[in-house]
Amino acid sequence: MRALVDPDGVLGILPTELATARARNDHQREALLQLARANACRVKADWPCQRDAGIAARKAAEAGGDAVVALRGLVAEARAYSALKDYSRASDLLGEAELRLKQHPQPELSGDVLLGYSSMSHSLGRYAMSAQYARRGLEALGNDTPARPMQARLLRNLARAQTEMGEIADARETLRRGQAVLAGIDDPKLTAEMALEAARAARAAGDIAAQRQNGERVLGLGRELVNSQLAGLGREVLGNAAYDAQDWIGARQQYAEAVASFRALDLKRDELRVLRSQIQAEVASGAMPTESGGQLRRLFELSAEVEKADRAQSADDFDARLKYAQQEQSVAHLQREAELSRQRAQALAERNRLILWLELLTVAVLVVILVSYLQVRRAHARLQSTLTALHEREAQASSLLHMSKGCVLLHDIEGRIIMANPATATAFGGGSAEAMAGKPLQEFLPAALAGEVAAYLAKVADEGSAEGVLVVPAADGGQRNWRFASNRTEPGDARPFVVGQAVEITEQARQVEALREQGLRDVLTGAFNRREVDRFEASAAGRGWGVIAIDLDGFKQINDFRGHEHGDTVLVSMAQFIGEHVRADDSLVRMGGDEFVVLLPDATPAALEGVTERLHQHAPSAACRFSLGSALREGGESLASTLARADEAMYAAKRARRS
Numbered sequence: 001m002r003a004l005v006d007p008d009g010v011l012g013i014l015p016t017e018l019a020t021a022r023a024r025n026d027h028q029r030e031a032l033l034q035l036a037r038a039n040a041c042r043v044k045a046d047w048p049c050q051r052d053a054g055i056a057a058r059k060a061a062e063a064g065g066d067a068v069v070a071l072r073g074l075v076a077e078a079r080a081y082s083a084l085k086d087y088s089r090a091s092d093l094l095g096e097a098e099l100r101l102k103q104h105p106q107p108e109l110s111g112d113v114l115l116g117y118s119s120m121s122h123s124l125g126r127y128a129m130s131a132q133y134a135r136r137g138l139e140a141l142g143n144d145t146p147a148r149p150m151q152a153r154l155l156r157n158l159a160r161a162q163t164e165m166g167e168i169a170d171a172r173e174t175l176r177r178g179q180a181v182l183a184g185i186d187d188p189k190l191t192a193e194m195a196l197e198a199a200r201a202a203r204a205a206g207d208i209a210a211q212r213q214n215g216e217r218v219l220g221l222g223r224e225l226v227n228s229q230l231a232g233l234g235r236e237v238l239g240n241a242a243y244d245a246q247d248w249i250g251a252r253q254q255y256a257e258a259v260a261s262f263r264a265l266d267l268k269r270d271e272l273r274v275l276r277s278q279i280q281a282e283v284a285s286g287a288m289p290t291e292s293g294g295q296l297r298r299l300f301e302l303s304a305e306v307e308k309a310d311r312a313q314s315a316d317d318f319d320a321r322l323k324y325a326q327q328e329q330s331v332a333h334l335q336r337e338a339e340l341s342r343q344r345a346q347a348l349a350e351r352n353r354l355i356l357w358l359e360l361l362t363v364a365v366l367v368v369i370l371v372s373y374l375q376v377r378r379a380h381a382r383l384q385s386t387l388t389a390l391h392e393r394e395a396q397a398s399s400l401l402h403m404s405k406g407c408v409l410l411h412d413i414e415g416r417i418i419m420a421n422p423a424t425a426t427a428f429g430g431g432s433a434e435a436m437a438g439k440p441l442q443e444f445l446p447a448a449l450a451g452e453v454a455a456y457l458a459k460v461a462d463e464g465s466a467e468g469v470l471v472v473p474a475a476d477g478g479q480r481n482w483r484f485a486s487n488r489t490e491p492g493d494a495r496p497f498v499v500g501q502a503v504e505i506t507e508q509a510r511q512v513e514a515l516r517e518q519g520l521r522d523v524l525t526g527a528f529n530r531r532e533v534d535r536f537e538a539s540a541a542g543r544g545w546g547v548i549a550i551d552l553d554g555f556k557q558i559n560d561f562r563g564h565e566h567g568d569t570v571l572v573s574m575a576q577f578i579g580e581h582v583r584a585d586d587s588l589v590r591m592g593g594d595e596f597v598v599l600l601p602d603a604t605p606a607a608l609e610g611v612t613e614r615l616h617q618h619a620p621s622a623a624c625r626f627s628l629g630s631a632l633r634e635g636g637e638s639l640a641s642t643l644a645r646a647d648e649a650m651y652a653a654k655r656a657r658r659s
């Protein structure tokens with residue numbers, strides 16, 4: 001902004017700032033400083049300076065990667081070439097700027113480019129085209145644009161073209177809009193340009209007052225900006241106003257001032273134009289001979305026509321260049337479009353491929369989810385039925401345990417009860433099954449069985465199982481027999497325990513004992529039979545024994561004379577007689593027929609003597625006479641040897657009795 005009002009000040013400080021930015025390699029700042037320089041040069045109408053600054057700004061911005069600032073530099077450069085009337089270069093650069101703008105849309109810069117085209121068209125006398133570019137520029141900016149100076153410039157160009165085309169009312173309306181836009185913007189050069197256009201339009205409309213007013217304004221701004229060209233233009237406007245008011249003297253004076261200003265600046269075209277007006281004023285005022293005036297008029301007409309023709313030629317060239325540039329743009333545009341549509345088609349194909357994959361993936365995921373769901377459902381159903389069966393079995397097992405007459409007991413390796421069924425609690429007198437839990441097994445068994453319980457626990461722990469019969473003394477003095485079988489859980493079990501079962505076999509044991517007893521007894525007399533001999537020898541092994549052999553005398557005759565049944569009675573009576581006179585531990589064995597043996601465990605000679613003596617002593621009360629012989633075990637002899645010696649002694653006694 002400072003470049004607009006104080007261009008010299010800006011240009012004064014720029015070299016230092018630029019040097020600092022370059023030293024820091026700060027391309028972006030350098031580019032912005034060069035843009036400021038281009039603006040300041042434009043205000044001073046120093047077009048080569050603007051061109052160079054624009055080029056430098058573009059290069060620095062490109063080095064700094066700032067595409068937008070590079071574009072600004074390019075536009076500044078183009079506008080400078082346009083001002084230098086190098087339309088070919090200007091249009092090339094504007095075309096390039098347009099192309100770049102498609103990639104980096106910037107409404108203000110688009111407006112600037114179109115302003116450049118509009119100015120060039122105007123310079124070449126293509127006013128309709130100039131107006132059209134100006135309108136396009138205004139459209140590109142939009143109504144509410146913040147780029148008001150650019151909007152004002154476009155309005156200025158539009159008004160200028162309208163004036164040239166004779167659309168004076170429209171031109172003045174456009175200028176009013178332009179001035180409204182400019183209000184509040186501190187841009188003296190633009191203000192002056194707007195005033196110049198207003199003056200031209202006023203002249204075309206025959207409004208001398210407005211011409212003067214605008215001329216004064218331009219002149220004032222020229223002074224303010226110390227701009228001789230502006231001052232010259234202001235003088236020209238005032239000269240035109242005076243000319244139109246037929247104030248020939250005033251007109252000649254203003255024109256003369258303007259010519260002087262343009263000559264000092266070497267602005268030949270401006271000088272020629274004003275000089276022509278000045279001579280016309282001279283002629284009109286009669287200061288020149290009419291004849292010369294006629295020739296001069298012709299000269300001016302010709303010069304104006306030639307100028308117009310030159311302009312038309314330039315315009316044709318420009319048209320051709322514009323067309324070429326537009327074709328280039330169109331080709332580039334078409335290429336870009338083709339590339340874009342190729343990329344779009346590629347992207348679409350890629351997208352479709354991705355969508356297809358996505359769909360396939362979705363289907364696969366859905367199938368996996370469905371299969372998993374079905375499997376989970378099946379597993380759940382299986383689990384449910386297994387649980388139901390398990391609960392049923394658990395209930396059955398619990399019933400079995402509770403209803404079982406047999407004892408079921410779970411205990412740990414140390415013998416601590418984990419669980420017992422009611423039958424166990426009843427059998428062991430443990431109160432309730434629950435009360436037994438947590439207590440040691442020994443607590444429910446007599447102290448006398450402590451050793452057996454310890455042996456049982458050691459066996460089941462070491463070998464994994466134990467079974468046998470436990471004989472428990474009963475309160476009534478008898479005993480109860482329990483057959484048990486216990487199994488330990490697998491050795492690897494973290495918390496091993498033992499499942500024990502027991503059934504009471506007291507009655508069976510009693511019956512077995514009775515049967516065993518019967519097998520050892522002689523049916524007729526109740527004395528032991530011969531099997532007792534073997535049992536006795538086995539039980540008394542390693543110890544001493546005594547034997548008394550007894551044989552009835554004349555028993556055959558009893559049978560023969562008194563009958564066999566009586567003989568039986570005698571045998572029974574004799575067994576009773578012998579049993580009454582032997583010791584409680586002695587065994588009376590009927591060896592067969594009328595032969596009896598008394599087996600005396602641990603018998604001493606005195607004990608044997610005592611028994612035989614008692615038998616002899618009570619012999620008269622016996623139902624039958626008898627003979628006896630006795631023998632004590634000698635050394636480790638067999639029972640058969642002792643029996644043989646006792647038999648021998650008995651027979652010896654029988655012979656002695658007979659004789």
Ligand SMILES: Nc1nc2c(ncn2[C@@H]2O[C@H](COP(=O)(O)OP(=O)(O)OP(=O)(O)O)[C@@H](O)[C@H]2O)c(=O)[nH]1
Nearest residue numbers: 552553554555556557559563564565567568593594
């Ligand atoms: N009534 C009866 N008689 C039996 C039984 N067993 C054997 N006898 C008889 O017992 C008799 C035994 O005869 P012996 O060996 O000669 O006995 P004994 O007549 O006493 O003669 P000695 O022994 O020499 O004194 C035989 O007549 C047998 O038939 C039995 O169970 N009941």
